[in-house]
Amino acid sequence: MQSIRNIAIIAHVDHGKTTLVDKIIHASKLFRENQESGDLILDNNDLERERGITILSKNVSVVYNGVKINIIDTPGHADFGGEVERVLKMADGVLLLVDAFEGPMPQTRFVLSKALALGLTPIVVVNKVDKENCRPDEVHEQVFDLMFNLDATEEQLNFETIYGSSKNGWMSEDWQQPTDNITPLLDKIVEVIPEAPSPEGTPQFQVTSLDYSSFVGRIAIGRVYQGSIEEGKSMGLTKADGSMQRVRIKELQVFEGLGRKKVESVKAGDLCAIVGLDNFEIGDTLTDFENPQPLERLSIDEPTMNMLFTINNSPGFGSEGKFVTSRHLRDRLMKETEKNLALRVEPTDSEDKFLVYGRGILHLSVLIETMRREGYELMVGQPQVIYKEIDGQKCEPIETLVVDVPENVAGKVIELATQKKGELKIMEPKGDQQHLEFEIPSRGLIGLRNNVLTATGGEAVMNHRFLDYQPFKGEIKGRNNGSLISMENGPGTPYSIDKLQDRGVFFVPPGENLYTGQVIGEHSRENDLVVNVQKGKQLTNMRASGSDNNSKIAPPRVFSLEESMEYIQKDEYLEITPSSIRMRKIFLDEHTRMKMAKTL
Structure with missing residues (x-):
């Protein structure tokens, strides 16, 4: 063998x-x-x-x-x-x-x-x-x-x-x-590396990942730990709740090169893919039906962050994507939980809103990016960390943050991290760089990368990982600046944007179609400001008509998906379609926003 x-x-x-x-x-x-x-x-x-x-x-x-x-x-x-x-x-x-x-x-x-x-x-x-x-x-x-x-x-x-x-x-x-x-x-x-053991005895195969084929459906991938499994044989599949169902193996495949090869039996120690199992989950054990010996289920670390996913109800919804209804959204999220073990989806009291729990911003953004490429339109809320009560004390997830940065700007990074309740644990030279290690709350990391890269001219290298849950560290101040919000529907004019440049930084170029309540820039002060960028120049005589083109407008600030997820505030949504990412207020109407702000 x-x-x-x-x-x-x-x-x-x-x-x-x-x-x-x-x-x-x-x-x-x-x-x-x-x-x-x-x-x-x-x-x-x-x-x-x-x-x-x-x-x-x-x-x-x-x-x-x-x-x-x-x-x-x-x-x-x-x-x-x-x-x-x-x-x-x-x-x-x-x-x-x-x-x-x-x-x-x-x-x-x-x-x-x-x-x-x-x-x-x-x-x-x-x-x-x-x-x-x-x-x-x-x-x-x-x-x-x-x-x-x-x-x-x-x-x-x-x-x-x-x-x-x-x-x-x-x-x-x-x-x-x-x-x-x-x-x-x-x-x-x-x-x-030790040779894979091949003990004889009752067959045991554990499902550790899955594949999907449009011809044969879901395929279970895992390792045979004991005995051997054969094509066409009837076996038992043990579930999470301890129940067991009888299944038949239609086809067995082992890995060969980059592909898979059909075989009649697989001995213990080898990895294989099984076709023909219905409604299995990752962690289930395939074993003998008469004499079952299930393996211990896989345990996965808990998620540390959640986000609200909801259907897109912005004025132009449905014009850019194929899948826009709450049924599409629910089915897609449920399908994702089958293979993405660290992800959890919970329904809310509203039919079209879902709470999605994940390991971090990157984990959730990869799901969102995959969905928009498949043609989904959706909106997501601000990422929230998950708090736990441990021994009667409110605790929050803490991460280890490692930053390698040129020596002359290390002070700025330390200042930014400590503002977000980070504690400096290690500071040592590493080549011509300074190596910094912090313990920082997960919620302090939201939006920190943008600030650090700006302060260091893009030269900082940041990495972080989950450490553990520790007692709540106190309030962290959010974004310092308010938003610039569009007052009207329609494209922004160069004339208006030029006149409003001293009020803040714009995220949209002139000519882009906007809607009431859309966040189109960052205000230079702390409060939100509603602005009219659709207004054109009043032409008094024909000679002045060309001066509209002489406006000198700073280029708009462009965000990646992760950056926009970290940027939005509690009262804002991120609208995501296959061709665009827009920030908007949850309540588009200004009067409704003011009324809701008073009730909060």
């Missing part, structure tokens, strides 16, 4: 996981010599390619010297920790990839702590040793200290280290002696 190694690749964002997987795929000759493959082979969804991050975990399998290596590429963002936690259950070892200059980062710590707790064998790969001012030996020491702090066992602390550059396609046991291929890494995987 073929020997199997199951290995997950974990690393911080941008440290080169997906590039390394590309090189392993090329090294094992999965592509024909003349076949075009491109880069980032596994990041196959548009959003992943655009952002340069991995969002969904992927499986790929290569055969090296007669040994089958199943590789699981995992996301590096803590916001997608739900993905990471469940796929690590399928692995027997991990490749921990760290950048030779940056060293272990906060989100490396998050995923590594999960892997060590599961008892997985680590191999450390110090990547990008070809970079200038890299420090592989120091980074090796830092990884050891990190594992020690995470209570790694003696065996785990005695880890093997490989150095190299996945971009240039080489790995070596000594970083000063480059090779011309990555086989030293593959040899080390076969030598160090």
